[in-house]
Amino acid sequence: MSFGVWLLMSSIPFEQQRAIALVDCNNFYASCERLFQPQLSNRPIVVLSNNDGCIVARSNEAKALGIGMGTPLFKVKDEIKKYRIAVFSSNYTLYGDLSKRVMDTLKTFTPNVEVYSIDESFLDLAGFEHHNLQQYGEVMRKTVMQWTGIPVSIGIGSTKTLAKTANHLSKKSPTHNGVLNLNAVHDLTAVLESVAIQDVWGIGRRWSDRLHQMGIHTARQLRDADTNDLKKRFNVILARTSQELRGIPCIELEEEQPDRQQIISSRSFGERIEQIHPLQQALSHFVSRAAAKLRKQHLQARHISVFIQTSPHSKDPVTDPYYKNSQSTRLSTPSDNTGELIQHALQLLEQIYQPGHRYLRAGIMLSDLTPYAQRQGDLFAPVVQKSDNNPLMQALDNINQKMGVGTLRYASEGFGGHWQMRQSRKSPRYTTRWDELAVVR
DNA sequence: TCTGGGGTCCTAGGACCC
DNA sequence: TCTGGGGTCCTAGGACCC
Numbered sequence: 271m272s273f274g275v276w277l278l279m280s281s282i283p284f285e286q287q288r289a290i291a292l293v294d295c296n297n298f299y300a301s302c303e304r305l306f307q308p309q310l311s312n313r314p315i316v317v318l319s320n321n322d323g324c325i326v327a328r329s330n331e332a333k334a335l336g337i338g339m340g341t342p343l344f345k346v347k348d349e350i351k352k353y354r355i356a357v358f359s360s361n362y363t364l365y366g367d368l369s370k371r372v373m374d375t376l377k378t379f380t381p382n383v384e385v386y387s388i389d390e391s392f393l394d395l396a397g398f399e400h401h402n403l404q405q406y407g408e409v410m411r412k413t414v415m416q417w418t419g420i421p422v423s424i425g426i427g428s429t430k431t432l433a434k435t436a437n438h439l440s441k442k443s444p445t446h447n448g449v450l451n452l453n454a455v456h457d458l459t460a461v462l463e464s465v466a467i468q469d470v471w472g473i474g475r476r477w478s479d480r481l482h483q484m485g486i487h488t489a490r491q492l493r494d495a496d497t498n499d500l501k502k503r504f505n506v507i508l509a510r511t512s513q514e515l516r517g518i519p520c521i522e523l524e525e526e527q528p529d530r531q532q533i534i535s536s537r538s539f540g541e542r543i544e545q546i547h548p549l550q551q552a553l554s555h556f557v558s559r560a561a562a563k564l565r566k567q568h569l570q571a572r573h574i575s576v577f578i579q580t581s582p583h584s585k586d587p588v589t590d591p592y593y594k595n596s597q598s599t600r601l602s603t604p605s606d607n608t609g610e611l612i613q614h615a616l617q618l619l620e621q622i623y624q625p626g627h628r629y630l631r632a633g634i635m636l637s638d639l640t641p642y643a644q645r646q647g648d649l650f651a652p653v654v655q656k657s658d659n660n661p662l663m664q665a666l667d668n669i670n671q672k673m674g675v676g677t678l679r680y681a682s683e684g685f686g687g688h689w690q691m692r693q694s695r696k697s698p699r700y701t702t703r704w705d706e707l708a709v710v711r
Numbered sequence: 712t713c714t715g716g717g718g719t720c721c722t723a724g725g726a727c728c729c
Numbered sequence: 730t731c732t733g734g735g736g737t738c739c740t741a742g743g744a745c746c747c
Contacts, residue, residue, distance in 0.1 A: 319715035326715070326747095342714040360715090387747045474745050505721060507745075534717055583714060633716090691715095719746075728737080 287453055288519060289395040289403060289426055292433040293376055293410070295369075296421040296441070298389035299327035302368050303358050305419045306700050306708050314355040318343060321538045321691040322359055359693040367701045371418045379410050384523045392430060394523050407449035426451040430521045431514035434471035435462070435489060462515065465489035472511045477504065489515055529641060530567060535560040536577070536633020541688040543629045546619070549578065551684035553619055554612045556634045558679060561608040564636060565667060570604035570645055572638035574611060576618040581630040595622040600638075604645055607663060611636070612682055 295301060299317040304310050314331035318324065324342045335353055337346055343357075350357060369388045377383050382394035398406060407424040414422050425436025432452050439461070440450035455461055468478035470489050484503075486492055493515035501509040510520040535556035543549055553576060564571060575598030584590040597618045605611060615634050669678045698706035 321713095321715070323714055340714085344713040347713095390747075472745065476744065505744085507721070530718085532718075536716065538715070581714085631715095692713095717747090719744100721744085722742090724740090726737100726739085729735090 286396070286399060287517075288428045289398065289451075289453055290428070290430055290433045290523065291393040291395055291403075291407065291410075291424055291426045292386075292430070292437040293391050293393060293414075293422050293424050294437050294441075295372060295389040296423055297327060297329050297333075298369075298420070299358075299360065299365055300329040300332070301420050302361075302365050303356070303697055304329065305368070306697065307356075310356050314353055315358070316350075316355055317358045317360055318695070320360060320693075321540065322694060323538065326360065357695050359696040361697050361699065363699045363702050364697065368418060368420060372414055372420050372422070375414050375417050376410065379406075379413075382523065382525060384525050385527075392433065392523055395426070403451050404449055404454065407451065408447055411448050422448070424449045426453060428453055428517045429514040429519045430523070431471050431511055432517065435465055435469075435515075438469055439465070459490055462490035462493055463488050467492060470511065470515070472507065477508065480504075529569060530639055532635055532637040532639065533560045533563050533571070534633060534635045535563075536631065536635075537689070537691055538631045539629070539689040540692045542581075543689055544625070544627065546623050546625070548684070548689050549619060549623065549629060549632060550616055550682060552632055552689040553615050553634060554680055554682035554684075556632070557612045557615050558608050558683060560634060560636050561606055561611050562667060562670070562675075564606045564639070565663060568642045569639045570606045570642055571611070571636035572601050572604045572640065573636070574599060574601065574614050574618070575635045575637070576615050576622065576632070577635075578619070578622060578629055578632040580627050590628060593624065593627045595624075597621045598635075604638075604640055606642070607660065608666070608680060612680060616682070 300315040303315055303317060312331065313329075314335055314337070315329040316325045316332050316337060317327040319326045322343060324340050325337060325346070326340070328337050328339065332355060335349060335355070337349065337355070349355065365388060372389075373383065373385050373391055376391055376393060380393050380395060380398065382396070384392040386392055395403060395406075403426055407426060411422055411424055414420060423437055423440045425433050425438065425440050426449070427433040427436045436450045436452045440446045440448055452458060452461065465488060467473055467481050467487055467489065468475070470492060473481070473492075481487075481492065486495060492512050495512055497509050497512060500512055513520050537552070537556070539552070543552075557574075575596055577594065577596035579594030580590070580592055582592055584592060599614055599618060601614065666678055670676065698708075700706060700708050
């Protein structure tokens, strides 16, 4: 951009304030479960992490009972009985499908949508200034509820961080009708003063502790802190957050999903594993899942790593010491071939496996990913057909897509051993399986 | 007894190059 | 005998997010 053009743009006196909305599904997993079991409408609900380990979602009733996010299930057993809390294993097939319905609904309100996570989207409302954004948000909210049955909250601000803040506030206070537009409030400073520093997007435990020590306790104080000082004492990320609170956009909307940089597949086991054989099966399974994901995105991996670990919560460090290790290797040429990647993974496992430990968790990571279309061959290796041209991988993916994940698999994955995770309270896949549809009498 | 999984970005420091 | 300085790439680790 030439200097003249820059001058011209920056001198436009009444530049339109940007408007970004953050739409967030309320207690998303709990809301999904409730949708198909309306008899639970006033009962507390919690949804568990993989392996039924800890609580990752709570309905408002469960929150009101003081059930904390991330609490291990066994610690709240009494409360669950006492208050008849409904408990579900996580059902990602169901949540993923309902998420897509919500996002599709939102896309009818503006074409510029960044799906930020399974239950959140940023919407660019530029060009909607002639609307009353408060009302527009309320219509959005009503429509999503009517079309999908999922309640959402909406926050609007001139940057992503302010939109996040608005969303946080809209949930806290019922007077906003689930929609809060910070662009329209009279005293933004007072509003930001009411937001605790740890509730600002991008400020986690560590940083909020350090900020408190520096005397910065609220969003307003972070907004007014010296940018260079923040950059020096923390890093540019925090400096950007401060700028965003000032209304200076530093984090752009990303409508196009960038290519993945890594794909991880890992799990805690249903039972502890000591032998190498079930570990081999589990890792083969993890590689299969990751490789399928890789092919779905038309990527190939150049780097693979394997990790295994015992429980960090072991009671006796002498008989049951904590052990974790990982090993990785660089492939001579990028691959998306499940069989080839399994071979590498199992070789890496040999290098780090130590007998005598009770392993709790293992996983693999594929990284250094490049699009298949841009692959570079190995000058000295025989030409191997991969991905799109590989009929075996194609057939594998096609069959598994039609008949269900895991229908066709590598023998090294075995047939379901102890390593498989516990999911004792999973609801049906109401919206994606014919044989699990809800029945109306 | 029982404590998730999958991502991103940034920085510091070492190896290496010219 | 005297032995620089600037740059890039890679990796590990730390912080964050949902």
